[in-house]
Amino acid sequence: MSGLLIALVGNPNCGKTALFNQLTGARQKVANFAGVTVERKEGSFTAPSGRTIKVLDLPGAYSLDALGPDEIITRDVCMGKVAEVGAPDVIVCVADATNLRLNLRFVLEIRKLGRPMVLALNMMDAAHKRGIHIDQDRLQARLGIPVIQTVAIAGGGAKHLIEYIDTQSIEAPKIAGTERDVHLEVRDILNAAVTMPSFTAKIDDQLDGVLLNPVFGLPILALLMFVVFQAVFAWATPLMDGIEGLFGWAADMVRTHMPEGLLQSFIADAMISGVGSVLVFLPQILILFFFILVLEESGYLPRAAFLLDTLMARAGLTGRAFIPLLSSFACAIPGVMATRSIHDIRDRLTTIMIAPLMTCSARLPVYALLIAAFIPERQVWGVLSFQGLVLFGLYIAGILSALIVAWVMKLLRTDKSPAMLLMELPSYRLPNPRNLALGLWERAGIFMRRITGVIFAANTLLWVLATFPRPPANATQPAIDYSFAGMIGHAIEPIFRPIGFTWEICIALIPGMAAREVAVSALGTVYAISGSEDAVANQLQATVAAQWSLATGFSLLAWYIFAPQCLSTLAVIRRETNSWKFVGITAGYLFALAYLASFLTYSVTKLVAG
Numbered sequence: 076m077s078g079l080l081i082a083l084v085g086n087p088n089c090g091k092t093a094l095f096n097q098l099t100g101a102r103q104k105v106a107n108f109a110g111v112t113v114e115r116k117e118g119s120f121t122a123p124s125g126r127t128i129k130v131l132d133l134p135g136a137y138s139l140d141a142l143g144p145d146e147i148i149t150r151d152v153c154m155g156k157v158a159e160v161g162a163p164d165v166i167v168c169v170a171d172a173t174n175l176r177l178n179l180r181f182v183l184e185i186r187k188l189g190r191p192m193v194l195a196l197n198m199m200d201a202a203h204k205r206g207i208h209i210d211q212d213r214l215q216a217r218l219g220i221p222v223i224q225t226v227a228i229a230g231g232g233a234k235h236l237i238e239y240i241d242t243q244s245i246e247a248p249k250i251a252g253t254e255r256d257v258h259l260e261v262r263d264i265l266n267a268a269v270t271m272p273s274f275t276a277k278i279d280d281q282l283d284g285v286l287l288n289p290v291f292g293l294p295i296l297a298l299l300m301f302v303v304f305q306a307v308f309a310w311a312t313p314l315m316d317g318i319e320g321l322f323g324w325a326a327d328m329v330r331t332h333m334p335e336g337l338l339q340s341f342i343a344d345a346m347i348s349g350v351g352s353v354l355v356f357l358p359q360i361l362i363l364f365f366f367i368l369v370l371e372e373s374g375y376l377p378r379a380a381f382l383l384d385t386l387m388a389r390a391g392l393t394g395r396a397f398i399p400l401l402s403s404f405a406c407a408i409p410g411v412m413a414t415r416s417i418h419d420i421r422d423r424l425t426t427i428m429i430a431p432l433m434t435c436s437a438r439l440p441v442y443a444l445l446i447a448a449f450i451p452e453r454q455v456w457g458v459l460s461f462q463g464l465v466l467f468g469l470y471i472a473g474i475l476s477a478l479i480v481a482w483v484m485k486l487l488r489t490d491k492s493p494a495m496l497l498m499e500l501p502s503y504r505l506p507n508p509r510n511l512a513l514g515l516w517e518r519a520g521i522f523m524r525r526i527t528g529v530i531f532a533a534n535t536l537l538w539v540l541a542t543f544p545r546p547p548a549n550a551t552q553p554a555i556d557y558s559f560a561g562m563i564g565h566a567i568e569p570i571f572r573p574i575g576f577t578w579e580i581c582i583a584l585i586p587g588m589a590a591r592e593v594a595v596s597a598l599g600t601v602y603a604i605s606g607s608e609d610a611v612a613n614q615l616q617a618t619v620a621a622q623w624s625l626a627t628g629f630s631l632l633a634w635y636i637f638a639p640q641c642l643s644t645l646a647v648i649r650r651e652t653n654s655w656k657f658v659g660i661t662a663g664y665l666f667a668l669a670y671l672a673s674f675l676t677y678s679v680t681k682l683v684a685g
């Protein structure tokens with residue numbers, strides 16, 4: 076039998092990606108808010124009959140009257156207008172069974188296309204739980220298309236859908252579109268086929284009463300965020316000590332048991348000290364993501380958007396910017412891509428410009444290193460970790476400066492028509508442990524791939540630059556001073572001297588452009604090589620604390636809030652805006668801010684702390 080192409084379409088947040096993962100065994104990101112998928116994804120699986128079924132996961136859309144790039148992709152694929160994919164044999168329209176009033180409108184629009192389709196009634200588990208009863212036969216008869224129930228997040232939850240697609244020949248809908256008003260038609264269908272419980276969403280309302288309360292809402296949000304950052308420091312310490320100890324021990328073993336020479340230096344300095352100095356931060360990253368995933372899954376995050384909307388509007392941002400900005404806390408790259416759901420081009424550009432100010436997870440190793448080195452580990456009011464407070468402050472500093480930049484952009488605008496936030500709040504949901512585990516696994520995977528990929532490559536290159544040329548026989552300085560890296564570091568040091576950076580930092584900033592956390596591993600390598608063979612050589616934090624002044628440490632922290640130290644982000648900005656000029660403006664203003672902030676921080680700290 077020949078292959079088959081199916082396309083998953085539907086409203087945002089109805090579970091298309093979850094269904095895609097279920098069908099193909101892939102692990103695409105799902106999240107309990109709209110607009111997560113921004114590009115079409117392709118996968119395939121083998122049906123019981125043995126034929127290959129290709130699956131397309133598309134961005135969610137509310138309507139086919141294309142407004143934004145997402146809707147255009149969806150419409151064009153459905154119409155078979157995208158040459159590389161061809162026309163899908165079956166459109167699987169996914170609908171959230173708990174929210175049919177909204178979802179059916181889109182189903183009717185798809186039906187008008189007159190192409191073979193089935194309706195996947197997803198989230199049937201949630202519908203049952205809420206006491207929503209759906210008469211499948213009547214729904215099928217009214218719609219004139221096959222209706223199949225699915226639970227995209229449960230094992231085997233798409234079994235019937237697979238069976239149906241595999242065994243039935245699916246035809247175009249028997250009922251084409253009538254010219255009736257969509258609202259009326261949806262109401263008729265709902266009346267005929269759906270019984271709603273009388274206590275709909277009572278829990279949601281009660282929870283919202285507290286969490287969206289005009290008085291308590293924002294303090295609760297602040298408190299939640301606060302707890303998260305406390306946990307990042309408090310819980311991770313034992314694990315981090317363990318990892319650090321392990322790498323320190325491994326480097327020592329290599330130094331004592333391997334013959335001295337280049338190979339020993341490469342393994343101990345570049346591989347173990349360099350890579351280990353970043354790997355240490357895995358526990359903190361996972362703890363942070365655990366909380367973000369829980370908040371995401373539970374349905375709280377869109378509510379946070381709602382709470383912050385007034386604040387965001389005052390800064391001249393649209394509520395739609397919330398999700399791109401939120402994604403940017405993981406990484407600015409998906410964040411910049413997610414701005415596609417912002418229709419207004421100026422809103423979109425402003426959001427792209429400030430996305431790099433959201434503290435991405437690659438900054439965490441840098442922050443954590445510097446905080447551990449320069450901020451005393453003490454308790455505030457008996458319970459709070461002072462280090463956690465500082466980390467919280469750094470995140471806030473990023474957010475505040477983003478708001479200020481957006482506000483300045485608003486002042487520069489001529490047209491000041493206000494934006495309105497229209498957003499659906501998803502139901503609260505208990506986070507699914509499997510989803511959480513998958514999400515964490517995915518984050519750990521990304522981090523490990525960065526370590527074995529870009530970080531390792533940058534580190535190797537740096538080791539070569541820091542090792543050659545070798546010092547002359549009568550050398551008086553540490554070997555690294557005679558190397559290429561030493562020369563480069565010394566050459567650019569004058570530029571950074573006013574902000575207190577040492578030449579070692581200057582060296583580390585260059586490979587740090589490849590990925591922010593490389594700066595940490597680069598420092599690990601630089602200090603290990605320039606190393607004093609002393610015992611602290613692989614305890615980067617101790618070295619840094621001993622060799623840098625407080626002002627230098629703070630200055631580097633300030634630098635990392637702003638500096639666009641990430642070429643991939645600049646590349647994706649170029650791709651999304653198609654403009655080098657815009658990349659130049661963004662990078663330029665960020666570097667300028669970074670320099671200014673570091674300069675002020677350095678000068679003030681030096682004045683105060685001497």
Ligand SMILES: Nc1nc2c(ncn2[C@@H]2O[C@H](COP(=O)(O)OP(=O)(O)OP(=O)(O)O)[C@@H](O)[C@H]2O)c(=O)[nH]1
Nearest residue numbers: 088089090091092093105106110111112135198227
């Ligand atoms: N209870 C329940 N939750 C589900 C089901 N399917 C998906 N979810 C959850 O619904 C949320 C949204 O799922 P996604 O797969 O990201 O939705 P999507 O349609 O791809 O969303 P966009 O990419 O934003 O358009 C996630 O939190 C899923 O875990 C289901 O059958 N039952």
Ligand SMILES: [Mg+2]
Nearest residue numbers: 091092111112
């Ligand atoms: Mg999706």
